[in-house]
Amino acid sequence: MDDVLSFAVFLLTGVPLIAMLSVLTPLLRLLRIFPRSLSIDEQSLAGKVVIVTGCNTGIGLQTAKLLAHKGAAVVMACRSVEKAAAAAAATSPGAGSFHPIELDLADLKSVTRFVRSFEDQFGASHLHALVCNAGVPAKLGTRTVQGFEMAFGVSFIGHFALVLELLPRLKRCGGRVVTLSSVMHRFAQPGCSANWNHAAFDTYPMHLRVFTSSYSDAKSAMVLLAVALRARGIASSAVNPGAAAVPCVAPIISAEPLEHLYLSPYWVPSRLPVLDLAGPFVGAFPNLSKPEQAGAQGVALDAERLWSWGETVLQASHDREAQSQLGRAS
Numbered sequence: 001m002d003d004v005l006s007f008a009v010f011l012l013t014g015v016p017l018i019a020m021l022s023v024l025t026p027l028l029r030l031l032r033i034f035p036r037s038l039s040i041d042e043q044s045l046a047g048k049v050v051i052v053t054g055c056n057t058g059i060g061l062q063t064a065k066l067l068a069h070k071g072a073a074v075v076m077a078c079r080s081v082e083k084a085a086a087a088a089a090a091t092s093p094g095a096g097s098f099h100p101i102e103l104d105l106a107d108l109k110s111v112t113r114f115v116r117s118f119e120d121q122f123g124a125s126h127l128h129a130l131v132c133n134a135g136v137p138a139k140l141g142t143r144t145v146q147g148f149e150m151a152f153g154v155s156f157i158g159h160f161a162l163v164l165e166l167l168p169r170l171k172r173c174g175g176r177v178v179t180l181s182s183v184m185h186r187f188a189q190p191g192c193s194a195n196w197n198h199a200a201f202d203t204y205p206m207h208l209r210v211f212t213s214s215y216s217d218a219k220s221a222m223v224l225l226a227v228a229l230r231a232r233g234i235a236s237s238a239v240n241p242g243a244a245a246v247p248c249v250a251p252i253i254s255a256e257p258l259e260h261l262y263l264s265p266y267w268v269p270s271r272l273p274v275l276d277l278a279g280p281f282v283g284a285f286p287n288l289s290k291p292e293q294a295g296a297q298g299v300a301l302d303a304e305r306l307w308s309w310g311e312t313v314l315q316a317s318h319d320r321e322a323q324s325q326l327g328r329a330s
């Protein structure tokens with residue numbers, strides 16, 4: 001019954017919103033409020049090493065292509081090296097180069113393995129930028145290997161573990177960090193620190209689950225991560241890429257038939273040009289905004305709370321792993 005009510009809320013709010021956007025977007029584009037393309041400066045990135053997570057497709061791939069064309073060595077940190085290699089083979093790296101290395105952000109052990117492989121290939125001193133791009137939508141009942149809710153676990157927990165491992169090197173090399181957020185960060189739960197483990201995620205009403213729950217918290221956490229990194233002397237920016245025409249809702253295949261219905265009004269216009277607010281993949285060249293502008297009052301405090309909460313849960317996760325290894329050995 002709750003889900004039916006929740007669906008009614010969606011019909012009353014989501015459908016008129018989509019209809020309004022469908023009419024307004026072409027109009028705004030005519031008025032040049034949403035540009036179709038942006039000019040990119042010509043600065044060379046030759047000799048720079050940049051890691052981009054989840055860049056075998058979508059915004060990450062366009063970012064990787066652009067960086068390589070400007071001369072960077074782009075480390076394609078992807079959960080499937082085969083997919084990354086295929087994407088790299090289909091693209092000319094221009095003046096730069098592509099280096100696929102396996103990274104599954106849904107498994108903290110894979111994060112550690114990735115950092116070791118990266119060190120083996122690039123030595124101890126390189127890393128000019130890290131683009132924390134990979135992300136997945138919230139999907140009912142899915143958890144990372146270490147048990148975090150999937151959308152939050154991949155976007156925030158996995159990237160946070162990666163940032164922690166790379167932090168000394170980023171500091172040494174003066175490396176920058178870019179985190180991918182979304183307009184959805186605005187729907188994060190207020191004071192969500194208490195719920196960051198999303199233990200109750202599966203019991204949220206459907207409209208919270210699909211639109212405003214863990215995905216929004218994850219995207220808010222990515223803004224806070226950029227803020228916390230700045231406080232630690234790392235040049236960092238949180239990016240809202242706008243709406244890029246990628247099959248972003250396609251992976252949401254759930255046992256819940258109503259969730260399909262929920263997303264179908266979004267899926268249809270996402271296949272048509274009307275919702276393509278930024279033009280196909282122009283989202284890869286985003287409006288970089290200072291994280292300070294993205295948050296409300298107390299954002300620095302929230303960023304610090306998130307950082308220490310993140311350190312605590314990662315430590316707990318390592319401790320659990322060590323205990324279970326001990327158990328297996330004895």
Ligand SMILES: NC(=O)c1ccc[n+]([C@@H]2O[C@H](COP(=O)([O-])OP(=O)(O)OC[C@H]3O[C@@H](n4cnc5c(N)ncnc54)[C@H](OP(=O)(O)O)[C@@H]3O)[C@@H](O)[C@H]2O)c1
Pocket residue numbers: 053054055056057058059060077078079080083103104105106107132133134135136154155180181182183240241242243244245246247248283
């Ligand atoms: N598209 C938009 O309109 C939009 C709007 C706002 C924000 N964003 C944000 O922009 C970023 C890129 O989104 P996109 O639209 O380009 O999505 P996408 O096309 O679905 O690409 C997502 C990437 O993340 C990777 N990924 C998923 N789970 C992973 C994991 N466990 N470990 C490592 N990589 C993983 C995917 O790899 P596989 O191919 O193996 O699945 C894929 O390469 C995301 O953070 C998203 O939240 C997008």
